[in-house]
Each structure stands twice: as structure tokens, then as C-alpha cells.
Amino acid sequence: xxxxxxxxxxxxxxxxxxxxxxxxxxxxxxxxxxxxxxxxxxxxxxxxxxxxxxxxxxxxxxxxxxxxxxxxxxxxxxxxxxxxxxxxxxxxxxxxxxxxxxxxxxxxxxxxxxxxxxxxxxxxxxxxxxxxxxxxxxxxxxxxxxxx
Amino acid sequence: xxxxxxxxxxxxxxxxxxxxxxxxxxxxxxxxxxxxxxxxxxxxxxxxxxxxxxxxxxxxxxxxxxxxxxxxxxxxx
Numbered sequence: 763x764x765x766x767x768x769x770x771x772x773x774x775x776x777x778x779x780x781x782x783x784x785x786x787x788x789x790x791x792x793x794x795x796x797x798x799x800x801x802x803x804x805x806x807x808x809x810x811x812x813x814x815x816x817x818x819x820x821x822x823x824x825x826x827x828x829x830x831x832x833x834x835x836x837x838x839x840x841x842x843x844x845x846x847x848x849x850x851x852x853x854x855x856x857x858x859x860x861x862x863x864x865x866x867x868x869x870x871x872x873x874x875x876x877x878x879x880x881x882x883x884x885x886x887x888x889x890x891x892x893x894x895x896x897x898x899x900x901x902x903x904x905x906x907x908x909x910x
Numbered sequence: 911x912x913x914x915x916x917x918x919x920x921x922x923x924x925x926x927x928x929x930x931x932x933x934x935x936x937x938x939x940x941x942x943x944x945x946x947x948x949x950x951x952x953x954x955x956x957x958x959x960x961x962x963x964x965x966x967x968x969x970x971x972x973x974x975x976x977x978x979x980x981x982x983x984x985x986x987x
Contacts, residue, residue: 853987854987877987884917884918897919897984
């Protein structure tokens with residue numbers, strides 16, 4: 763496995779937990795984003811994810827670097843799955859270890875927020891009567907995507 | 911030659927994952943204008959451009975040999 767990776771097969775959460783665990787870590791937070799069946803009253807049959815893989819892995823590594831700068835002493839691993847995912851499948855896993863729990867919680871939430879902002883991954887919802895690529899509509903930013 | 915990649919909605923709209931433009935140099939704004947003219951419904955106002963895997967500004971210049979990607983609004987997670 764890589765510390766920051768796009769994968770095409772089911773995510774084994776334990777691998778990423780193990781990766782971040784070390785003797786000085788007193789806390790590990792693991793977030794998984796899972797495929798939800800109902801969104802705003804519409805039933806999803808399954809999701810299809812695609813990514814610009816090399817850039818996505820690079821952006822995830824940059825997010826990891828941002829996190830390490832903000833919360834010194836943490837260790838991070840992130841994986842996002844692409845392809846067809848069924849209800850309850852894990853789309854993304856974020857594992858963060860830190861000496862104490864507060865940083866592990868905060869850094870983990872920061873990671874998923876940033877992933878949703880800057881990592882070139884796209885989700886298509888497939889319903890019984892149609893399908894749609896999901897993505898917030900936004901204008902071209904004057905100064906490019908926010909970088910911290 | 912400038913290589914461009916299409917993803918998600920734009921891959922389906924254009925019917926291709928990538929193509930090569932026979933240009934030596936152009937700005938990001940010019941590339942977006944070209945895409946809008948070439949593919950009705952492209953929606954360039956909501957599309958960002960990455961040059962060599964980094965988000966680019968509209969005034970940035972793309973050179974022959976660069977690899978570009980049109981990035982519609984992302985929705986990972």
C-alpha cells in the first residue's frame with residue numbers, strides 16, 4: 763500500500779490503521795465515507811467514482827503535509843476507492859494517529875473537508891430512473907483553488 | 911502539441927478521455943474558450959484546468975508538451 767492512494771478494490775481499513783500506529787501514538791481516529799442509499803429522498807442503486815489518479819494522489823499527499831504542519835506529531839494515511847461501489851461500501855478511509863486524541867479527531871475532519879474541496883475525484887449517482895455526476899457548481903476562482 | 915484529459919461529465923460530453931491539440935502555446939482562458947466552442951454545453955465557467963497535475967490560473971500559459979486536464983466540480987469522499 764501507499765500512504766496516499768487511489769484504489770480499485772475494496773478498502774481494508776486495518777491496513778491504514780496499522781500504517782499510522784506507532785509507539786508514541788496514544789490515539790488513532792479512522793474515518794470511513796460509505797455509500798449511502800438515500801440522499802434527499804432519492805434512492806441510489808450504486809455509485810460510480812472516477813479520479814485523475816496521479817493528481818488525486820498528489821493532492822492527498824499535499825493535504826497530509828498540510829495536516830502534519832497544523833498538528834505536529836500526527837501520522838496520516840488516506841485511500842479513496844474508484845469504480846462501481848455498492849450501498850455501504852467504503853469509498854474513502856482516513857487514518858490519523860497522534861500522541862493525544864484531540865489532534866487525531868481535528869486533523870481527521872480537516873482531511874475529509876479538504877478532500878471534498880481539492881482532490882480530483884468525481885462521484886456519479888445511479889438511480890432507478892436516471893443518473894447524475896455530483897459536484898457543487900462554482901465559478902472559476904480568481905486565484906485558483908484555495909491552498910493552505 | 912498540448913495534451914488534454916477529460917473526466918466525469920466532460921468525458922461523457924466529449925465522448926473521449928483525452929485528445930491532443932496542435933498548438934505550441936495558449937493560455938488557460940484560451941483553452942477553456944476553445945473547449946466551450948468545440949463542445950456545446952461544456953460549461954467552462956464551472957470547469958478548472960490543471961496543468962501538469964496542478965491547478966492553474968486563467969492567465970497561466972500552457973506550452974507544447976504540457977499535460978492539461980479539465981476539472982469539473984469535484985465530489986470525492
